Amino acid sequence: MGQGEGYADGCQRAADALMKQLGARTVLLRLAVPAANVDAEQMGLAAPGFQEIALSPALVKQTDAQRAKDEMTLQISATAVRAAVGTLEFAAATGLFAQACGVVLDGVLMRIVDAGQSEMFGEPYVYRLTVAKG
Numbered sequence: 001m002g003q004g005e006g007y008a009d010g011c012q013r014a015a016d017a018l019m020k021q022l023g024a025r026t027v028l029l030r031l032a033v034p035a036a037n038v039d040a041e042q043m044g045l046a047a048p049g050f051q052e053i054a055l056s057p058a059l060v061k062q063t064d065a066q067r068a069k070d071e072m073t074l075q076i077s078a079t080a081v082r083a084a085v086g087t088l089e090f091a092a093a094t095g096l097f098a099q100a101c102g103v104v105l106d107g108v109l110m111r112i113v114d115a116g117q118s119e120m121f122g123e124p125y126v127y128r129l130t131v132a133k134g
Contacts, residue, residue, distance in 0.1 A: 007120065007121050008120055008121040008122070008123035011120040011123075011125040012077075012078050012079055012123070012125045013079075015077065015078070015126050016057055016077050016079055019058070019075065019077060019126075020057050022059060023059075024057030024058055024059055025056065025058055025059075025060065026056035026057075026058065027054075027056070027058045027074055027103050027104070027105055028053065028055070028103065028104035028105075029052065029055055029084065029097075029100050029104075030051075030052050030100060030101045030103065030104055031051050031052075031053065031088070031099060031101060032048060032050055032099075032101055033049035033050060050101065052104060053084050053087075053088070055076050055077070055080045056080055057076075057077050057080070058074055058075065058077065058080075059074070059075040060072055060073075060074055060105065061073045061074075061075065066130075070133040070134070071130055071131065072105075072110075072131055073128055073129070073130050073131075074103065074105075074128070074129040074131060075126050075127070075128055076126065076127045076128075077126065077127075078117070078123075078125050078127060081093050081124075081127050084096060093115075093117070093124070093127060097115040097127075097129065100112060102131070103129060105131070108133065110131035110132060110133055111132055111133075111134065112130070113130040114128075114129070114130040115127065115130075116128045
C-alpha cells in the first residue's frame with residue numbers, strides 16, 4: 001500500500017466518524033431485481049421486484065434553494081457505497097447509482113437527480129446524491 005492509499009483510508013474513516021457525530025442516518029438505495037425468465041414476467045403479468053440496500057452513515061442536507069424545488073443532498077459514506085458496489089458486483093459506484101430506481105428516505109421514494117463524490121488522494125471518501133421528490 002502506498003502512502004497516499006493510507007491517507008485516503010484515513011480520510012474515509014474520518015468522514016465516517018464525523019458523519020456519525022453529526023447525526024447520520026441510514027438511507028435505502030432501491031434497485032430493480034433482474035427479471036426472472038418465466039412466462040408471466042415476460043408477458044408483463046408479474047409485478048417487478050425491488051431490493052433495497054441500506055447505506056449508512058448518511059447525512060441529509062437541504063438548502064433554501066433546494067427546498068423550493070423539493071430537492072435535497074445526501075452525503076453517503078464511501079465505505080458503505082464501496083461495500084454495496086462489491087456485494088452487487090458493479091464495476092463502480094457510478095453504475096450503482098445509474099441503475100438505482102431512487103433512494104427511500106423516511107418512507108418516500110426520491111429520484112436521483114445527480115451523483116458526485118469528494119476525493120482525497122484519488123479515492124472517494126464521501127458520495128453526494130442530489131435527490132428530488134416525484
